Amino acid sequence: MRRLRMGMIGGGAGAFIGPVHRIAAELDREIELVAGVFSSDAARSADAAVDYRIAPERAYASLDSMFSQEAARSDGIDFVSIVSPNHHHVQAAQVALAAGLPVFVEKPLTTSLEEAKMLRDLVLSSGLPLGVAYTYSGYPLVREARARILAGELGDIRKVVVEYPQGWLAGDALGKQAEWRVDPARAGLGGCIADIGVHAFHLAEFVTGLRVTRLLADLGTVVPGRLLDDDCSILLRFENGARGVLLASQIETGELNGLRIRVYGDKGGLVWKQEEPNTLTISRNDGSSTSLRAGTSVLSPDAVARTRTPGGHPEGYLEAFANLYRDFAAMLRGESAPLLPDINEGVRGMMFIQTAVTASRENLGWVTVEH
Template identity: 75%
Template structure:
């Protein structure tokens, strides 16, 4: 079975997420990065191609050149991955899908809800694989948490608390990675809510299997002069009547990447922390507490299949990303990948951003979240 050929859009010099995608894609040797339009600057794209050690002729000056060059080759790319800032996602995905090239995109799907709705129409019309890298759904113990809730281990879910604190934007937003995230022209209508809030929402819905139906949002741009939110508090109501809280912030000094989810039912509860990803804590109604660890015989089938090392050998962020790439490779080969986030997840995320931003701005109280 040959390795699938990947093209990358974005991920040029100074990119954080581009190298992450490349490492993750190639981890299981099912995929190989062979081409890219790594920057809107032709020279920087060539430089990135050298860093990624691809054929210099396949480091293209722009997306149009990438698509033209690769569709003309007998050994052209099997798909492209989009790792550029949010405002590039729609035009890049639309161009690739129009050329018959499947797409894996970094989240959020687009910069605005209107763009996401347009992209959804394009994806449905193209009838080609399209997926989003909601990274945390790739962690084995996140999938274990989902499976246990679905099997009724916690009973009826009553309360969900999802937190995602960071502190790296507590001061001046300097440097490539910070600057575009606080710029509405490149990030879109949401700041923190769009960068990490969508991760938190997706995790809450993915783990519980429940959709949020209403929200009450309080978003703030805490750092003086900032145009987009950097601190967010959102109350949630789920379709089964459960209540929830979503807390995301990028101004909490000392916090690194503290994503955590807690879910409580009428029979038990669970906790998973991204910074301690190989342990899942379970609570019983009678006061009992137990821990499930990665790489052990206690895991269900899906979590076990997404674990690469024996217990006690930590796996984390790169391996979670790699699990999504493994799922996407399966999809390209015509195999099922039911847990891989797709365009409907993208629409949910963008509807969440738009709804929370508008509700907070207008002090609208409780508003429906629908898509």
């Protein structure tokens, strides 16, 4: 079975996430990067092709040229991965779908809910798959947490606390990665809420299997002169009545990537931390607790299948990312991939972002999150 051929949009010099996508996509040798529009500048796109070790003639300066020339090849691309800043997502996805190509896209899906819904209509009418890079849903122990909650191990869920602290934007936004994230023209209507808050939101719903129905948002801009939020505090209500708290910040000095989720039910609770991803702790009402470790046979079949090394050999972010690409490859081959975040989860994320931004800006208090 040949490897699927990927074309990349974005990911040129100075990009963080482009190389991550390439490594993750190729990890299981089901996919290979063969072409791309790595930059709107032809010279920079050509330079990126050298870095990615792909044929120079397959580094393109525009979407139209890549899609037309790749379609004329017997070994043309099978799908595209969109890793450019947020404002490019919708146009790139539109052109790819029109060319008959499935899409894997970075989060957030688009820069606005209106765009997201329009893109959903295109995806549904095309019948083509679209996956969204909610990376943390690819961790084996995140999937284990989900499986145990859905099996009733924690009982009725009462409280969910999800935190995502970073400190890298506590000062001036310097460098390519920082500059576009604080620019409304490129990032969209949300800053921190769209960059990492939406990850926390998706993780909370993914792990619990519950939808958020209402929220109360306080989004702040702490660094003087900044135009988008950089610190977010949000209260949540879930469909079963459970209460929740979502904290996301990029101005917490000294923090790196401290995503953490805690879920509490009437029978027990669990904790998972992204910076210690190979341990899932489950506590019970009798005072006992269990530490589940990645790579062990006591885990659910999906968690076991998403682990590549024996217990004690840590896996992390790249492997979790690769699990999403593995799911996406399975979908392209006509197999089932029910846990891969899709277009509906992408729209859901934009619904959360827009609802939180509007509610905070207009001081609306508790508001409903559409389903």
